[in-house]
Amino acid sequence: MKKFFRSLFLSNRLFTLLGSIAGLFILTFIFQGLYFLPKIFFFVLLAVVVADALLLYRVKKGLTGNREVADKLSNGDENEILIHLQNYYPFKSYLRIYDETPHQFQRRDVEFTLYLHAGEKKSIAYWLRPVKRGEYFFGAVNVLVHSPLQLLVRKFQFSSDKMVPVYPSYMQMRKYELLAIHHRLTESGIKKIRRIGHNQEFELIKEYVSGDDFRTVNWKATARKSKLMVNQYQDEKSQQVYSLIDKGRVMQMPFNGMTLLDYAINASLVISNIAIKKSDKAGLVTFQDRIGNFLRAGRTNNQMAVIQEILYNQKTAFFETDFSALYARVRQSISQRSLLLLYTNFESIHGLHRQLPYLLALNRLHLLVVIFFENTELHTLIDKKTDNLKEIYNQAIAEQFASDKKRIAKELIAHGVQHILTSPEKLSVNTINKYLELKARNLI
Amino acid sequence: MTKDWKYILYLACLGALLAFLLLSKNKEYDWSITLAHDDKNPYGTYALNKLMAATQKVENRYETFYELKDSLAKPKNLFILAQHFEPDTVDTQAMLNYVYRGGTIFISANSIRGKLADTLDIQTKDYFFENKNSFQQSDSTIVHLCNTLLDTAQKFYFRRENIYSYLLPTDSLKKNSTAVSTTIIAKNEKQKAVAIKVNFGKGYFVVSSLPLVFTNIYLLKDENHQFISALLSYLPQRDMLRTEYYQLGRMETASPLRFILLNEPLRWAYYITIVSILIFIVFEAKRKQRIIPIVKPPANTTLEFVNTIAGLYYESKDHKSIALKKISFFQEALRSRYYFTVQPQSPAYVASLALKTGADEQSIQHLADSIRLVLTKEKISAEELTLLTNHIQKFWNKQF
Numbered sequence: 001m002k003k004f005f006r007s008l009f010l011s012n013r014l015f016t017l018l019g020s021i022a023g024l025f026i027l028t029f030i031f032q033g034l035y036f037l038p039k040i041f042f043f044v045l046l047a048v049v050v051a052d053a054l055l056l057y058r059v060k061k062g063l064t065g066n067r068e069v070a071d072k073l074s075n076g077d078e079n080e081i082l083i084h085l086q087n088y089y090p091f092k093s094y095l096r097i098y099d100e101t102p103h104q105f106q107r108r109d110v111e112f113t114l115y116l117h118a119g120e121k122k123s124i125a126y127w128l129r130p131v132k133r134g135e136y137f138f139g140a141v142n143v144l145v146h147s148p149l150q151l152l153v154r155k156f157q158f159s160s161d162k163m164v165p166v167y168p169s170y171m172q173m174r175k176y177e178l179l180a181i182h183h184r185l186t187e188s189g190i191k192k193i194r195r196i197g198h199n200q201e202f203e204l205i206k207e208y209v210s211g212d213d214f215r216t217v218n219w220k221a222t223a224r225k226s227k228l229m230v231n232q233y234q235d236e237k238s239q240q241v242y243s244l245i246d247k248g249r250v251m252q253m254p255f256n257g258m259t260l261l262d263y264a265i266n267a268s269l270v271i272s273n274i275a276i277k278k279s280d281k282a283g284l285v286t287f288q289d290r291i292g293n294f295l296r297a298g299r300t301n302n303q304m305a306v307i308q309e310i311l312y313n314q315k316t317a318f319f320e321t322d323f324s325a326l327y328a329r330v331r332q333s334i335s336q337r338s339l340l341l342l343y344t345n346f347e348s349i350h351g352l353h354r355q356l357p358y359l360l361a362l363n364r365l366h367l368l369v370v371i372f373f374e375n376t377e378l379h380t381l382i383d384k385k386t387d388n389l390k391e392i393y394n395q396a397i398a399e400q401f402a403s404d405k406k407r408i409a410k411e412l413i414a415h416g417v418q419h420i421l422t423s424p425e426k427l428s429v430n431t432i433n434k435y436l437e438l439k440a441r442n443l444i
Numbered sequence: 445m446t447k448d449w450k451y452i453l454y455l456a457c458l459g460a461l462l463a464f465l466l467l468s469k470n471k472e473y474d475w476s477i478t479l480a481h482d483d484k485n486p487y488g489t490y491a492l493n494k495l496m497a498a499t500q501k502v503e504n505r506y507e508t509f510y511e512l513k514d515s516l517a518k519p520k521n522l523f524i525l526a527q528h529f530e531p532d533t534v535d536t537q538a539m540l541n542y543v544y545r546g547g548t549i550f551i552s553a554n555s556i557r558g559k560l561a562d563t564l565d566i567q568t569k570d571y572f573f574e575n576k577n578s579f580q581q582s583d584s585t586i587v588h589l590c591n592t593l594l595d596t597a598q599k600f601y602f603r604r605e606n607i608y609s610y611l612l613p614t615d616s617l618k619k620n621s622t623a624v625s626t627t628i629i630a631k632n633e634k635q636k637a638v639a640i641k642v643n644f645g646k647g648y649f650v651v652s653s654l655p656l657v658f659t660n661i662y663l664l665k666d667e668n669h670q671f672i673s674a675l676l677s678y679l680p681q682r683d684m685l686r687t688e689y690y691q692l693g694r695m696e697t698a699s700p701l702r703f704i705l706l707n708e709p710l711r712w713a714y715y716i717t718i719v720s721i722l723i724f725i726v727f728e729a730k731r732k733q734r735i736i737p738i739v740k741p742p743a744n745t746t747l748e749f750v751n752t753i754a755g756l757y758y759e760s761k762d763h764k765s766i767a768l769k770k771i772s773f774f775q776e777a778l779r780s781r782y783y784f785t786v787q788p789q790s791p792a793y794v795a796s797l798a799l800k801t802g803a804d805e806q807s808i809q810h811l812a813d814s815i816r817l818v819l820t821k822e823k824i825s826a827e828e829l830t831l832l833t834n835h836i837q838k839f840w841n842k843q844f
Binding site: 006008009010015018019021022023025026028029035038039042098099100101103104106107108131139140142144155252253254255257259375377378380381385386387389390392393394395396397398399400401403406 | 707708709710712713714716717720723724727730732733734736737738739741742743744745746747750751753754755757758766769770773776826829830833834837
């Protein structure tokens with residue numbers, strides 16, 4: 001009985017009909033006649049309600065369904081959620097579906113309506129974009145089923161209480177990995193830099209295409225194939241690529257709902273994967289007021305899984321960053337010259353000057369790339385047309401902040417430090433470009 | 445439900461405490477004068493009703509006599525207790541007709557007015573405030589019977605603040621009237637009549653000015669019941685019909701819903717609506733999906749920060765420094781976009797910028813003018829800053 005009451009809801013149509021009958025009673029009073037008519041309607045309605053209850057509850061398993069979610073969700077990406085439904089009722093039923101998404105999404109409007117014919121199967125797809133790593137708890141899928149009478153509603157619940165972890169963006173990782181394998185990185189805005197240096201490790205003989213270095217023409221092969229053939233040499237392999245992730249205060253700022261730290265974590269996952277695919281070694285250092293994790297660079301089969309787990313488990317209090325601790329650890333633990341991708345952020349030129357000695361010291365032994373972020377929020381202010389004096393002031397200050405970033409970049413160039421100044425959304429692409437560029441120029 | 449048991453327990457405890465307090469409190473009597481047949485409080489007439497019902501059939505109603513008269517199959521004694529008795533003309537007429545044809549009516553009221561009082565020539569008076577020193581009177585009053593067949597010497601004691609009305613000696617007492625003949629039944633200690641019998645046609649009225657002697661508190665005191673039985677013994681042996689309309693009114697709901705509830709279709713409509721609303725509340729209160737707690741997303745405070753810094757400049761109204769910033773950003777944008785490095789002070793500025801960007805010389809001239817103005821002046825006005833900004837905006841608008 002309790003179960004029956006819990007699953008029973010009433011439709012608006014029922015209340016409308018009850019209201020109309022009450023109205024009819026009043027009308028019969030006004031016109032003094034046909035008193036029996038609304039009474040008949042009322043009892044017919046009661047009978048139909050009982051019939052509807054029988055329709056809905058006679059079939060015990062009237063509807064089945066389940067929610068299909070990946071074992072883990074990808075942070076910062078649109079993740080597809082599927083709801084499969086099958087109607088076992090012998091009639092066409094009208095469904096109203098409420099999915100209980102994890103509270104982190106703050107979505108109270110995941111609601112769908114659809115019709116299912118007798119025995120029909122249907123699926124609903126919708127997308128969720130998490131912006132925070134961690135455990136997400138899905139509640140139940142609530143389906144309110146109406147019979148064709150649409151007076152009573154029976155609620156079904158399934159796939160309740162499922163925990164899904166949100167991992168750093170493995171979707172981006174796969175995407176760029178595939179592109180890297182297919183040599184199609186150029187298509188998604190990733191440019192290839194003509195290589196200047198030379199490596200002597202021979203890889204293969206291939207047909208000449210324009211742009212190849214004609215000094216490498218292999219004349220014997222050309223004679224055999226009667227086509228121009230060139231020798232291709234291997235890229236330098238087994239170079240170390242370390243992602244240094246600042247977890248300090250400056251990385252707390254959110255863009256599009258996601259903090260800079262999570263953008264950095266997503267990008268390091270992508271770049272580590274590409275490095276390993278390119279036969280380099282990927283490593284990881286996270287730090288704030290002291291060193292958090294240190295993962296020695298490697299390219300074993302397991303390395304990617306380890307990196308992913310470490311990145312998933314990053315927690316931070318957003319303390320002030322201590323670059324001296326970073327320098328000490330890198331000096332102590334990384335002996336081979338490596339590519340250091342330092343994800344951090346500088347809001348002012350003074351902020352850079354405070355850390356510059358450590359950056360220069362790091363750059364002396366390794367190839368350091370300082371990655372920091374454009375503040376895209378400022379553009380809304382800068383691009384605004386205005387006559388208001390106060391807003392002109394705001395605009396000028398916003399322009400100053402934006403130009404400060406460019407000054408920081410110039411300062412780094414002046415000291416011979418590589419840098420990436422990017423909007424948070426384009427971080428992964430720009431980082432890959434830089435990596436490919438530096439590799440091509442044999443700077444590591 | 446499992447989470448709520450604590451609150452349910454608290455509520456239950458509170459309820460138990462309240463019940464305990466209410467029960468443990470000493471019983472308080474309700475001293476309002478109801479004269480109701482089912483009221484056990486001092487001024488109710490529960491005892492009277494019980495005693496009367498022991499010897500004859502008593503029917504209690506809440507209607508006027510006019511409404512009741514048609515339901516009388518055989519003559520009954522009509523019994524009326526009220527503080528103020530003033531029936532309307534139709535009612536009076538019905539009573540007079542009834543008595544005229546042999547009925548009997550017992551009326552006890554502090555004051556009797558209207559057409560009935562006129563016809564029967566009855567006048568009620570109140571001696572309590574007639575005397576100047578009314579508060580120096582003794583607190584008890586005495587009434588005694590006048591019929592010599594009864595014990596006229598027996599005194600019945602009542603409290604004076606309740607028992608003070610009397611009936612004025614009427615004309616019919618003074619001179620013999622044909623229509624009405626009156627006998628005094630009881631008097632108070634001032635020798636004023638307090639109960640009389642008024643013959644009218646074949647029947648008669650028994651009128652008393654002391655309704656409160658019939659209440660529980662006086663009826664049950666000492667020998668007072670003898671006084672009451674003496675008064676009632678003037679009525680013939682018939683069934684009793686008592687109407688409390690004149691004291692309590694109609695004992696039915698006086699709310700505006702009475703009309704709705706009296707009409708069947710409206711009653712249906714009313715109950716359907718009420719029940720629907722209750723059902724609606726119960727069913728709509730059920731959750732369709734679980735509660736999602738509100739979590740504030742991390743906020744990007746860049747714009748607020750910019751606003752604060754700009755506010756500091758704005759406070760000092762240093763338009764010139766802002767204008768210089770705008771000029772330097774403009775120059776920087778030209779440098780990075782067009783590799784244009786000519787300084788605004790240079791005479792070749794306008795011509796070469798027009799060549800480089802393809803903008804018309806006229807607007808560039810305006811722009812250059814306002815730039816040079818800012819550079820030469822010590823202080824600039826807000827209008828000049830706005831003008832400079834507008835020129836720069838217009839320039840870029842044309843470029844894109």
